[in-house]
Amino acid sequence: MLRVALAMVPEVRQLLTEDPAQLSDLLDEIHDEDLADLIGLLDDAEAAKVLMALKAEEAAPIFERLDGETQEALVEQMGIESIAPIVSEMAADDRTDLIEALPDQVSGTLLSTLEKVDPEAAAEVEELAKWPEDSAGGLMTTDYxxxxxxxxxxxxxxxxxxxxxxxxxxxxxxxxxxxxxxxxxxxxxxxxxxxxxxxxxxxxxxxxxxxxxxxxxxxxxxxxxxxxxxxxxxxxxxxxxxxxxxxxxxxxxxxEEQSEDMQRLGAVGPIEDSYFKTSFWTFIQKRAPWLAVLFVGEFMTGEVLRRFEHDLEAVATLAYYVPLLISTGGNSGSQSSSLIIRGLAVGDLRVGDWASVLVRELGQAVVLGLILSAIGMLRVWLWGDGTGFVLTIGATLMAIVLMGCTVGAMLPLLLRRIGLDPATSSTPFIASLVDVLGILLYFTIARLFLSDLLAQAGAGG
Amino acid sequence: MLRVALAMVPEVRQLLTEDPAQLSDLLDEIHDEDLADLIGLLDDAEAAKVLMALKAEEAAPIFERLDGETQEALVEQMGIESIAPIVSEMAADDRTDLIEALPDQVSGTLLSTLEKVDPEAAAEVEELAKWPEDSAGGLMTTDYxxxxxxxxxxxxxxxxxxxxxxxxxxxxxxxxxxxxxxxxxxxxxxxxxxxxxxxxxxxxxxxxxxxxxxxxxxxxxxxxxxxxxxxxxxxxxxxxxxxxxxxxxxxxxxxEEQSEDMQRLGAVGPIEDSYFKTSFWTFIQKRAPWLAVLFVGEFMTGEVLRRFEHDLEAVATLAYYVPLLISTGGNSGSQSSSLIIRGLAVGDLRVGDWASVLVRELGQAVVLGLILSAIGMLRVWLWGDGTGFVLTIGATLMAIVLMGCTVGAMLPLLLRRIGLDPATSSTPFIASLVDVLGILLYFTIARLFLSDLLAQAGAGG
Missing domain, CATH: 3.10.580.10 (CBS-domain)
Incomplete structure (x- = not known):
């Protein structure tokens, strides 16, 4: 998307040094969005010169489209006196966003300068600044x-x-x-x-x-x-x-909202800027807390496995199936949760629908569980771990898919019910809960179908 | 969102039996979108009566907004002769979508009736039908x-x-x-x-x-x-x-594209209709293949664990850490992949950027790995599994986060490069690959730091 902007950089740089008066003509036929990309490619001093070579009403729609960081840098570079006329020509909503984003001292000076240059524009800012940025009030304009x-x-x-x-x-x-x-x-x-x-x-x-x-x-x-x-x-x-x-x-x-939802599903805090514009430490701040929460949540799997210490020592083969089984629980859970979270976001379903959601998910889980059980039992038989394991894995898969779909579908609804964002909070809870419950189901079922083997090995050990 | 439509159902039903001629007046002030919701709440026979009580130019914008299934049912219910005038008043793009969605025989009859009623409308359909539904040609209208x-x-x-x-x-x-x-x-x-x-x-x-x-x-x-x-x-x-x-x-x-991306990330095939309008078997078709592919992919974890049979039999404690470690690899991988997939979708980054993406991800992985290592080593020490395990888990966490971030970031780019949709294909590959590589890293590192313990136990067993 930067093609147009990239192609123009050399010519703009040349005009800046040789004949800045001609810039206005050159840029006249280019879309403001491409000009904003162009400004982003120049250094701050060059960008300031380009904007100052244009009329305020030409510069304003370009300035509006710059990201917050570049805007702040340019306000500093150009000074309040030069930027105020441009700011007064900006759309009321973008003007308000800019002034709210600036450091308090700068925004105060800018606003009082604006009151002199264009009192109406300053009044609009005060009106719009009353509302939160992510509300209808923060989106609206008074230029109608x-x-x-x-x-x-x-x-x-x-x-x-x-x-x-x-x-x-x-x-x-x-x-x-x-x-x-x-x-x-x-x-x-x-x-x-x-x-x-x-x-x-x-x-x-x-x-x-x-x-x-x-x-x-x-x-x-x-x-x-x-x-x-x-x-x-x-x-x-x-x-x-x-x-x-x-x-x-x-x-x-x-x-923007869709990017946030996807990042939340990937267990990343919402990131406003594009990938390359986001700083290293912002990424760490958005990733580390979630990764740590998930990590600590998974400690539970270690606790639960320790409870079955004797079984694992007696029959080491039990350990081979743990990753397969818990990942299957996780996958069926994340299928259900992604369907439910999206349905809630788009408005297709509400918390009150939980009962019909549960019925549908359980119905699907039965069919999906049967399919996976069939494949799984065949694989265990081929590995030659014996009838006890064939039955254990078959039954566990059935139970785990039922559990995964239930947790994956119900937890987002529960979180929404208690006022949390289901997209943000579901992933860590579902992941840990499904893994821990999966291990419990597995060993409980194993004790049922492998009682002979476990007793035998226990006696022999 | 169905509030308006729900409130109107009783009154509409009453008018249908008592005085259908008045329907047009009643519905005049209601937004077509709400009327489409209303039609969706009625049974097919009632819905057909409502549409037939309206003028074709009033019915068309409502009919346009119905989902494909309802449209098809109504075409059948009303018959080609009654539906043709409404179809001729539809927007050219919606009209084309309808005719493409109908069974071949029905669409043939409708198109030839349309050629008599409104030859221009029929010609537009033939023009627009040339292009795939998800291309600019499939979106455009000729009514400009x-x-x-x-x-x-x-x-x-x-x-x-x-x-x-x-x-x-x-x-x-x-x-x-x-x-x-x-x-x-x-x-x-x-x-x-x-x-x-x-x-x-x-x-x-x-x-x-x-x-x-x-x-x-x-x-x-x-x-x-x-x-x-x-x-x-x-x-x-x-x-x-x-x-x-x-x-x-x-x-x-x-x-729509966003819903598809989220479903793909949740390992569900793209679903067109809303949650409650999607049929049981459609869900199974969209979920079962992915779940099965992921399941079969995870067989590899069993294979790999069997390779370390002797280690697991010698030191059962090794098994307790498997879920914790592989889930951490999976989580860091899905953080990276969700950032990269979104960046590709929004156009923030391209395949050619792979080297700078890799540098950024590795840098982040080092910091994230250090944080998790510190927490993890503390936990192992508290569990009292000994210095060998403290070192093994610390080093494995570092290695696994580096590996997870690399795989999570590079696989979507690789898939895009070879022409596959990164949102669709990344999840299963990343999940299996990260789990298998995680287990390999873990046992390799364990043999390094736990050599004494493994030799001792092996000798003792």
């Missing part, structure tokens, strides 16, 4: 188009022409009362397809889908994806219009 | 707005008014030559903000970002998310405009 209800379609289109330049989306127009309450919404599509003389009240939709500013960003994203919304209004408890969430921000949320 | 270049802004807006009703998006207008080649694009936003008398050529962008119909749908989704595109044109090799992909379809792709 709103109108009163007593207009005709043609007037609304005129109004879009007048104020649309600064709006983040003009594809929806929100109709609000004098006191700021949302009355309805109309899409630009419907406005254009209606007759110019029609009354706005006749073309708008009153039944507006909206969220509260506290709504979690993942729920916002799923709602917009389900209903194919391009924008979604955010309302206060008394239905005042606070802001609007646009689809481009939501696509980033979908990708 | 295109104009010639010799127009003024006002003319283009008039043109949108005239043809916009049937277009899937009117927020971008594509400028094409007489021979169908794409010349440029202009957003409705830019059209509205421009002066009506300006020439189209002066407001359009010639540098259009486009994809080929063969492009994988996940790449399309990532591109649109990265650049915040609302629509993306699809061009043939000679830059003829074939269709347009809209953002609503892409959001569904992001969610």
């Amino acid at each position: 188009v709103s109108v009163g209800i007593h207009l005709k379609v043609a007037d609304v289109i005129e109004r879009i022409r007048a104020v649309g330049e600064d709006a983040e989306t003009i594809y929806y127009v929100y109709i609000v009362s004098d006191r700021g309450h949302l009355i309805g919404v109309v899409s630009l599509r419907d406005l254009l397809l209606a007759s110019p003389s029609e009354r706005l009240a006749d073309v708008m939709t009153e039944n507006v889908f909206a969220v509260s500013p506290e709504t979690d960003q993942e729920e916002v994203a799923r709602t917009m994806a389900k209903y194919d919304f391009n924008a979604l209004p955010v309302l206060s408890a008394d239905r005042k219009l606070l802001g609007v969430i646009t689809v481009d921000d939501v696509m980033d949320v979908l990708t | 707005v295109s104009v010639g270049i010799h127009l003024k802004v006002a003319d283009v807006i008039e043109r949108i008014r005239a043809v916009g009703e049937d277009a899937e998006t009117i927020y971008y207008v594509y400028i094409v030559s007489d021979r169908g080649h794409l010349i440029g694009v202009v957003s409705l936003r830019d059209l509205l903000l421009a002066s009506p008398s300006e020439r189209l050529a002066d407001v359009m962008t010639e540098n259009v970002f486009a994809v080929s119909p063969e492009t994988d749908q996940e790449e399309v989704a990532r591109t649109m998310a990265k650049y915040d595109f609302n629509a993306l044109p699809v061009l043939s090799a000679d830059r003829k405009l074939l269709g347009v992909i809209t953002v609503d379809d892409v959001m569904d792709v992001l969610t």
Whole structure:
């Protein structure tokens, strides 16, 4: 994806030293996203020069797209006075994110400079900063188009022409009362397809889908994806219009939340930046605690095996099957848990469905257990460990798959029930629990089918 | 999410028997997505009646949103003659998906009926059906707005008014030559903000970002998310405009691809429908083969343990550490693989980066290994298994974490390199390989540090 940016670096460097005034023309036809990639490839001093060679309204959409670290470095490099005009041209939500990410002292100076340069932009930041970053309030922008209800379609289109330049989306127009309450919404599509003389009240939709500013960003994203919304209004408890969430921000949320879920399933804490931008110590911080928790949890397997010390000493063959059996429990458990965790994330199933989930998982476990038992018993027979082992392994596999599917399906639901994130917390619990229970099942069943062998060896030893 | 639909069922059932003509009014203010949920809650005969009580252009957007199984059942229930008008009003991409999903005989009859009712709709299906479902060609629609270049802004807006009703998006207008080649694009936003008398050529962008119909749908989704595109044109090799992909379809792709990746990581084959809509045997088909492959792969652990038969018989304590050690190898491996698989999916890293990935992973593995070694050695000392075991477990943990991170990071890259999907194929290979290599490392290191104990016990036994 960096192709375009990489190709431009030499030319940009040359212009920077020879004729910076021409930069604006060169960069005019390039997408802001590619220009952001380009800035990321330059060193901070060069990047600052490029941004300063552009007009503030050209620099702002590029600056918006840079990652947090680069933004901070550039604020320092360019100084508050040079960056403030660019910041004032940024989209309100990105501007707020930037100011919240800066060290307190810098953000204070920037905000007070902004109050002088563009008081409205500073006020927007104060409004948006009230909400957590991962809520609807943190995603929304205040740069939307709103109108009163007593207009005709043609007037609304005129109004879009007048104020649309600064709006983040003009594809929806929100109709609000004098006191700021949302009355309805109309899409630009419907406005254009209606007759110019029609009354706005006749073309708008009153039944507006909206969220509260506290709504979690993942729920916002799923709602917009389900209903194919391009924008979604955010309302206060008394239905005042606070802001609007646009689809481009939501696509980033979908990708971000999905990355987090996958990392959690892999027992890694959520990592915000891309692989190569994440520092060594960040990786260690995100990996070491989980790895250590899983490790300590697995101590239990040692404890349990020690309980069967005599059996293991009597019949060493018992030890050969331990990894096979516990990994099978783990695999069937992680199949179930990945299905359930995804179902919870996408909204397909809820905690209240636990009984029907359990019935389905047990049903599947019976079939899966039978298949693995058949293969396993054949293998044991081929190894020549005797009928006792054939029966032990067959029965244990059945029991372990039933146990794995039950634990894998029920634990995420239980964790969600007590308010924990199932994606984060399931893996370590399931892994340790399934291993320990697997070993217990194995040796208990072995004592049943191998009693002769164990007694014999015990007597002989 | 089914709240709205559930609440409406009784009223709809009542109207169906008493006054079907009123259904259209009742359903008018409800979002099509909720109506699709409602249809899913009714039985097939009721659902067919509801759809037949609506006009074809009202029924089509609801029918589009139903899952494949329900669509097929309704085609059968309503009959080709009743369904054809609805199908002709569907979006071209959804219409094509439907016809491709139907049994050959039904789709043949439907297509020939469609050719009579709406020849243009039938032609669109034939055009779109050329491309695989998970490619840009399979995602695109042919319902877009295109104009010639010799127009003024006002003319283009008039043109949108005239043809916009049937277009899937009117927020971008594509400028094409007489021979169908794409010349440029202009957003409705830019059209509205421009002066009506300006020439189209002066407001359009010639540098259009486009994809080929063969492009994988996940790449399309990532591109649109990265650049915040609302629509993306699809061009043939000679830059003829074939269709347009809209953002609503892409959001569904992001969610779908993500679900697949998570299921694959959990060693489940990709499942299309939601948890409760997926049938028992589909689950078995998606789970059993992976579970069996993993199971057979783990036979290797038994083979390897048998090689160390004498050691295990001599020192039974060796067996107590096997689950702890191999699970630690597995956990560090799955941390690395989940980071790498996600990085590949999102486009953060490529196969060519393998050397820098290896350096980073080995660096992290050294630190993670030291942490786990320290904890592990303390635990062994507390268990009182003696200095030989303290050293063996400490060294094995170090070696196993290094091995786990290397295998976990390199295997997905290797699989991608040879053209396999890393998310699908990594889990089973990594699991078996890490377990087998872990056991080999453990016993090799044990022979080093426990040589006295092993010799002694061997002599004593």
